[in-house]
Each structure stands twice: as structure tokens, then as C-alpha cells.
Amino acid sequence: MVVPDSDVPPQHTGSVQQTPVHLSPLLTDLYQLSMLHGYWHHGMHQQQAVFDLYFRRSPYGGGYAVWAGLENALEYVEQLRFGTDAVRYLESLNLFDAAFLEALRGWRFSGRIESFPEGSVVFAHEPLLTVTAPLWEAQLIETALLNTLNFQTLVATKAARCVSVAGGGSVIEFGARRAQGPDGALSASRAAFIGGAAATSNVLAGQRYGLPVVGTHAHAWVESFPDELTAFRAYAELHPASTTLLLDTVNTLASGLPNALTVAQELRGRGTELRAVRLDSGDLAYLSRRVRAALDAAGFPDVKIMASNDLSENVIQSLISEGARLDIYAVGTQLVTGGGEGGGALGGVYKLAELDGQPRMKLTGDPAKTSLPGRKRVWRAHSSHQQLAWDVVSLGSQEEPPSVGERVSDPANPLRRSRLPAGLSWENPRQTVMEAGRRVTAPEALEDLQRRARGECSRLPEGTLRLLNPHTYRVSLSADLQTAREQLISRLEDGLGDTDSGTA
Ligand SMILES: Nc1ncnc2c1ncn2[C@@H]1O[C@H](COP(=O)(O)OP(=O)(O)OP(=O)(O)O)[C@@H](O)[C@H]1O
Ligand SMILES: O=P(O)(O)OC[C@H]1O[C@H](OP(=O)(O)OP(=O)(O)O)[C@H](O)[C@@H]1O
Ligand SMILES: O=C(O)c1cccnc1
Numbered sequence: 001m002v003v004p005d006s007d008v009p010p011q012h013t014g015s016v017q018q019t020p021v022h023l024s025p026l027l028t029d030l031y032q033l034s035m036l037h038g039y040w041h042h043g044m045h046q047q048q049a050v051f052d053l054y055f056r057r058s059p060y061g062g063g064y065a066v067w068a069g070l071e072n073a074l075e076y077v078e079q080l081r082f083g084t085d086a087v088r089y090l091e092s093l094n095l096f097d098a099a100f101l102e103a104l105r106g107w108r109f110s111g112r113i114e115s116f117p118e119g120s121v122v123f124a125h126e127p128l129l130t131v132t133a134p135l136w137e138a139q140l141i142e143t144a145l146l147n148t149l150n151f152q153t154l155v156a157t158k159a160a161r162c163v164s165v166a167g168g169g170s171v172i173e174f175g176a177r178r179a180q181g182p183d184g185a186l187s188a189s190r191a192a193f194i195g196g197a198a199a200t201s202n203v204l205a206g207q208r209y210g211l212p213v214v215g216t217h218a219h220a221w222v223e224s225f226p227d228e229l230t231a232f233r234a235y236a237e238l239h240p241a242s243t244t245l246l247l248d249t250v251n252t253l254a255s256g257l258p259n260a261l262t263v264a265q266e267l268r269g270r271g272t273e274l275r276a277v278r279l280d281s282g283d284l285a286y287l288s289r290r291v292r293a294a295l296d297a298a299g300f301p302d303v304k305i306m307a308s309n310d311l312s313e314n315v316i317q318s319l320i321s322e323g324a325r326l327d328i329y330a331v332g333t334q335l336v337t338g339g340g341e342g343g344g345a346l347g348g349v350y351k352l353a354e355l356d357g358q359p360r361m362k363l364t365g366d367p368a369k370t371s372l373p374g375r376k377r378v379w380r381a382h383s384s385h386q387q388l389a390w391d392v393v394s395l396g397s398q399e400e401p402p403s404v405g406e407r408v409s410d411p412a413n414p415l416r417r418s419r420l421p422a423g424l425s426w427e428n429p430r431q432t433v434m435e436a437g438r439r440v441t442a443p444e445a446l447e448d449l450q451r452r453a454r455g456e457c458s459r460l461p462e463g464t465l466r467l468l469n470p471h472t473y474r475v476s477l478s479a480d481l482q483t484a485r486e487q488l489i490s491r492l493e494d495g496l497g498d499t500d501s502g503t504a
Contacts, residue, residue, distance in 0.1 A: 027144045029143045032139055033095075048135075050352070051351060053348060054125060054351075056124050056369070061342040066122075066160045067119065068119065071444070080141070107140070110134065113130070113433050114129065114132075114431065119456075120453075123475045127376055127378060135355065142350045151346070152191035154338035155195065156194045158335050158343065166316055170198040171316075173192040174201045174331065184337075185202055189202040194446060195450075216246055216306070218246070233263055240270065241272055256277070257290075278307070279308070284309065284326070285322035285323060305325060311329055354374050367414065372477070375396030378391060378394075380427055392475075393477050
């Protein structure tokens with residue numbers, strides 16, 4: 001639920017339903033407004049534009065990404081208005097005509113958005129989301145769309161990577177304290193859940209998004225009591241049905257473990273069971289084996305073992321290969337910041353593909369950065385075993401699926417061509433999610449998005465989920481799109497004279 005006037009300041013009523021500050025039309029780069037001013041001034045602002053959003057490289061050197069943030073992006077676009085405070089602020093910059101500022105008051109997003117459903121598995125070079133709208137509408141929303149979708153896709157993908165190596169163990173998100181600011185924490189909790197995290201420690205995310213919230217206790221709890229056993233007993237007494245004890249405040253094996261066993265026996269005497277213990281330092285593989293053996297020997301095979309301490313997909317994979325006996329992986333910093341090699345940020349871009357019915361493209365010296373002109377469509381092929389097999393980007397006018405034997409090319413390297421094999425069944429994986437500025441699909445439950453992500457990950461070709469040097473999923477351009485692209489490049493280069501690159 002969003003309050004339509006983005007200028008209403010958040011009021012301290014305790015409700016989380018107030019318009020968050022990031023729903024303002026000013027969450028944009030100044031150059032978007034400068035361009036809007038110019039488009040309006042030149043009478044171009046109502047020209048119909050088509051922009052595509054895509055990324056050129058999967059994060060973390062991986063072979064896929066999990067598409068996340070769509071619902072927040074649509075909510076933003078649908079409610080966007082320039083209210084009095086926003087216009088007044090822009091006026092104070094002394095950059096814009098009064099008449100333009102007045103025109104902004106009537107700005108509404110009236111266009112169409114097509115997108116992969118949230119939670120889909122997506123790949124580099126394919127249009128993930130396409131905006132068709134009057135130029136000044138489509139241009140303004142670039143910054144906020146990229147901000148929302150890049151970040152959540154980065155984090156959802158990180159969660160999926162952690163889950164993919166956790167061997168059936170649960171991954172939970174503990175990152176609020178290390179996230180990039182309050183909104184970073186909130187969006188990260190949402191995205192991590194879509195990517196497969198089972199729960200979050202972030203209580204606001206629990207309230208806002210209905211995510212399951214979980215928690216143990218900190219070292220401070222143990223330090224606040226005269227001794228560890230007293231602290232464990234006090235915790236278990238208050239939370240008998242949901243106690244997880246942190247073992248390493250004094251010494252994991254010499255103190256935490258025997259004290260936890262004592263409390264486990266005492267809880268059983270009162271008719272309940274200790275739920276779990278948490279390891280937060282040291283050699284987590286070794287300690288987990290020792291703790292598992294002790295719990296089993298004492299008759300507590302169902303007490304779970306949780307690990308935390310700067311976990312990542314690589315650490316989880318290593319722990320499992322070392323024979324760790326862990327049931328729950330609590331991941332904080334690395335998950336909510338999308339950290340690690342090849343992470344930090346997803347480089348999604350938003351490029352003009354058509355204006356006023358004419359194809360447009362960005363030409364650069366780097367073929368991988370040359371954008372794809374015109375309205376396009378994405379086709380996704382499944383094998384007879386329901387495996388995801390191949391994505392083809394075609395011209396938008398192509399109503400029929402790609403045909404067997406069609407020569408398709410690599411988006412980043414037109415010289416790499418292949419022929420489409422038989423035995424594939426094709427579908428259009430994208431859907432219209434907004435029409436005439438209104439959402440036309442109902443928001444989906446986050447559980448359903450998580451289920452979609454998990455299902456699609458499980459249907460990827462072998463090796464695509466691998467962390468190191470994954471199999472490259474096939475994304476190709478149809479023959480017609482490749483031809484259209486080459487023709488436009490020739491036309492643009494003909495117009496360039498001696499220079500070797502340019503933009504149209
Ligand atoms: N058996 C293991 N194999 C691979 N990585 C591990 C293993 N055990 C722990 N790690 C990881 O090694 C990294 C560093 O752990 P380190 O041993 O420095 O922490 P610590 O010093 O024990 O804990 P703290 O710094 O919190 O006191 C962490 O990312 C941790 O998750
Ligand atoms: O390590 P992360 O993946 O970010 O996960 C969250 C960490 O936050 C807590 O640590 P805390 O802030 O108490 O610091 P410390 O345990 O590193 O001293 C917890 O004990 C985890 O170790
Ligand atoms: O509940 C916990 O144990 C927790 C939550 C956040 C960060 N570290 C630990």
C-alpha cells in the first residue's frame with residue numbers, strides 16, 4: 001500500500017505504511033530531469049520510447065541471476081507524482097523553466113512494462129524488463145528502476161548461490177547490522193528470501209514483508225550473567241520452545257557444549273527440547289563434527305547446529321566438503337551487501353531501443369556493449385525433460401517461436417553462431433505487468449517467488465549453478481535481430497565519416 005502523494009512526509013505514527021522516502025520522484029539523477037526539461041522544451045517528450053533493462057555479466061562470475069525487486073519497482077512507478085515539495089525543491093535549483101515545472105505536476109507514468117516474473121532465473125544480454133512509454137516518462141524512471149532491480153537481483157542471486165551449495169541445509173539472513181543503510185537492510189531481507197533464504201533476523205522486514213523472523217542470542221547475553229550456565233538456563237526458561245544457545249563466548253568445546261547439554265537435559269525434564277546450538281568462531285567444520293558427536297551421544301540427535309561468522313557460498317561449500325555437520329547457515333555481511341568477487345553491485349543498464357517507431361542503439365568500440373535496437377521479444381526453450389535449455393532474443397514482430405535449424409548468434413560476439421536444435425519447446429517467459437500506468441498482474445506472495453526461483457534453479461542445465469567456471473547458459477540473438485542490428489550499425493557507421501564509434 002502506497003500513499004499517492006510522494007510529498008507527504010513520513011509521520012511518526014508507528015505505522016510502516018507511510019510513503020517511504022524512496023518513493024519520491026526525486027530519487028533520480030539530475031541528468032534525467034535535465035533531459036526531461038529538454039525533451040519537453042523541444043516538444044519531444046510525448047514521443048513513444050522503448051527502453052530495455054538488462055545486464056551484461058552475471059554477478060559473482062556465476063552463470064545466472066535471480067530476478068528480484070520487480071514488485072517494489074512497479075509500486076514506485078505506479079504511484080509516482082511530482083507534489084508541491086518536489087516541485088518547490090526543483091524550483092530552488094534555478095535550473096528549470098517555470099512552465100516545465102508546472103508541466104511536471106501533470107507527469108504520470110502512463111506506459112506499459114513487460115518483464116520476467118519476479119523470482120525467474122535470468123541471464124546476461126536478454127531484456128529483462130521493457131518500458132514502452134512517452135519519452136519523458138520512460139526516461140525519468142531509469143534511476144529508480146536500476147537502483148531497485150540491480151540491488152535486489154544481486155542479493156537474491158547471492159542467496160541462491162548459498163542455497164545451491166548448502167546441501168539441503170537452511171540458509172538464514174542475519175545481515176541488517178552490516179547492510180548499506182536501513183533500506184539496504186530491508187530490501188536485502190526481501191531479496192534474500194526470494195533467492196531462497198528461509199528466514200531473516202530483521203524484524204522490520206518481518207513486519208513489512210511477512211517474512212519468517214528468527215534469532216538466537218548474542219555473546220552479550222552470556223557476558224551479562226555471572227556464568228555461562230546461568231545465562232543458558234535463563235534464556236531457556238524464557239523461550240523453552242525456541243532456544244538456540246551460542247556456544248563460543250567462553251570456549252566452544254570446554255564450556256559452551258557441556259553447558260548446552262546440561263540445559264538440553266533440563267528442558268527435556270520439563271517436556272521440551274533444545275532447538276539448536278550456534279557456532280560463531282573457530283574451525284566450523286571441526287567444531288560441528290565434535291558438537292554433533294556429543295549431542296548424538298547424549299541422546300539429542302534432533303538438536304540442530306547453526307554456523308555463523310562471515311559465511312559466504314564459498315565458505316559453505318568448503319565446510320560441506322570438509323564433512324561439517326551443520327544444519328543451518330546464518331549469513332550476514334556477504335549476503336546483504338552482495339559481497340565477494342564479482343559482486344558489490346550488479347551492472348544492469350537501461351537503454352533506448354526505439355523512438356517514435358524508429359530503432360535506436362548505442363554503438364561502441366566494444367561489441368559486448370553495443371545495445372540491441374528495436375522492440376524485442378524473449379523466447380525461452382525447455383528440453384523434453386523440462387530443463388531450461390536456451391533463450392533467444394528476437395525482433396518484437398516475430399510471432400512464431402524460433403525454428404529448428406535457425407542460425408542464431410552470441411549477443412556479445414556475432415561471429416559465434418549456432419543452429420537451434422530440434423526437440424525444444426518454446427514459450428514467452430515475459431509478461432505485461434503494467435498497462436496504461438496501472439499494474440495488470442496481482443502482487444505475488446514472496447513464498448511463490450521463492451518457489452519459482454528454486455524451481456527454475458533446479459531446472460538449469462548441469463553445471464550452470466557451479467560456483468567456479470560455470471556452464472554458460474545459451475542466450476542468442478535470432479537471425480532477424482542480428483541482421484537488423486548489423487544493418488543499423490552500417491547505417492550509423494556510414495553517417496560517422498572517419499570516426500570509429502558513436503551513439504545514435
Ligand atoms: N573449516 C573451515 N573451512 C573454511 N572456512 C572456515 C572454516 N571455519 C571457519 N571458516 C571461515 O573462516 C573465516 C575466518 O574465520 P576465523 O577463524 O578468522 O574466525 P575466528 O577468528 O575464529 O572468529 P572471530 O574473528 O569471529 O573471533 C570465516 O569466514 C569463517 O566462516
Ligand atoms: O558474520 P556475518 O555473516 O556478517 O553474520 C552476522 C554476524 O553478526 C554477529 O556478529 P557480531 O556483530 O556480534 O560480531 P562478531 O561475532 O564478528 O564479533 C553474528 O555473531 C554473526 O557472526
Ligand atoms: O539472532 C542471532 O543470533 C543474530 C542475528 C543477527 C546477527 N547475528 C546474530
